[in-house]
Amino acid sequence: MSIHVKEYGDKSASLMVFIHGGGVSGWMWEKQISHFQSFHCVVPDLPSHGENSDSIVSIGSQILIQILCVRPHLIDFAMINSALVKQTPFVGLFDKPCSAFSSFFIKNRTFSKMQGKTLYISESHFETYYKESCRMSADTLYRILKENMSFKRPARFSEASADILVTAGEKERGILKTSAREIGNKNANCRSVMIPGTGHGAPLAQPELFNEMVEKWFFRGDIPKEWGIK
Numbered sequence: 173m174s175i176h177v178k179e180y181g182d183k184s185a186s187l188m189v190f191i192h193g194g195g196v197s198g199w200m201w202e203k204q205i206s207h208f209q210s211f212h213c214v215v216p217d218l219p220s221h222g223e224n225s226d227s228i229v230s231i232g233s234q235i236l237i238q239i240l241c242v243r244p245h246l247i248d249f250a251m252i253n254s255a256l257v258k259q260t261p262f263v264g265l266f267d268k269p270c271s272a273f274s275s276f277f278i279k280n281r282t283f284s285k286m287q288g289k290t291l292y293i294s295e296s297h298f299e300t301y302y303k304e305s306c307r308m309s310a311d312t313l314y315r316i317l318k319e320n321m322s323f324k325r326p327a328r329f330s331e332a333s334a335d336i337l338v339t340a341g342e343k344e345r346g347i348l349k350t351s352a353r354e355i356g357n358k359n360a361n362c363r364s365v366m367i368p369g370t371g372h373g374a375p376l377a378q379p380e381l382f383n384e385m386v387e388k389w390f391f392r393g394d395i396p397k398e399w400g401i402k
Contacts, residue, residue, distance in 0.1 A: 192215075194232065197218070200376055202297075253340075258347050325354065338363070341372060343370060367381070
């Protein structure tokens with residue numbers, strides 16, 4: 173399977189890979205790419221998203237968790253943002269007719285506009301977001317949602333040797349904050365942060381704050397104590 177990848181910054185510098193979430197693509201990292209130009213930034217479009225819209229699918233933070241389990245010593249620093257590792261209630265009742273119904277609404281411009289606001293998608297990115305949403309088939313949406321809602325933290329996560337920053341937004345759904353808490357408790361190298369005033373989509377909602385937080389954590393290990401996830 174070929175993956176569409178874009179590269180930015182200093183190609184001789186340390187590698188920084190940005191993995192986007194479900195329903196968007198690499199464009200969501202625009203503010204981060206411009207901020208971290210001193211790194212070699214690599215931004216893939218995941219299967220079934222963006223330029224890879226004809227491929228099979230999975231989800232960003234969950235992919236990172238899986239990589240950390242399969243190759244525990246591959247990555248030096250990992251940031252896991254808003255990852256769902258708690259199985260969603262009633263996931264067994266979710267079927268293809270439900271996804272077809274969801275797909276109909278996603279392709280409705282008014283609904284998509286409202287959904288975009290909850291994800292902090294700016295006006296400048298909305299047309300791209302809407303175009304990619306319309307291009308996504310009901311079957312692809314079904315696979316995305318089913319895999320996302322069924323994902324569980326693999327047992328080997330505790331073996332990952334990377335320095336890991338686990339984040340969730342203060343206004344996220346309870347199940348995502350519970351997931352962040354669980355992830356942080358299952359590896360001694362984790363530091364957990366609750367990003368204030370933000371729901372799902374911190375890199376888009378507060379890019380300057382997000383970038384500053386990552387930079388301070390990466391270079392100094394400095395995270396505000398009051399942001400700790402309890």
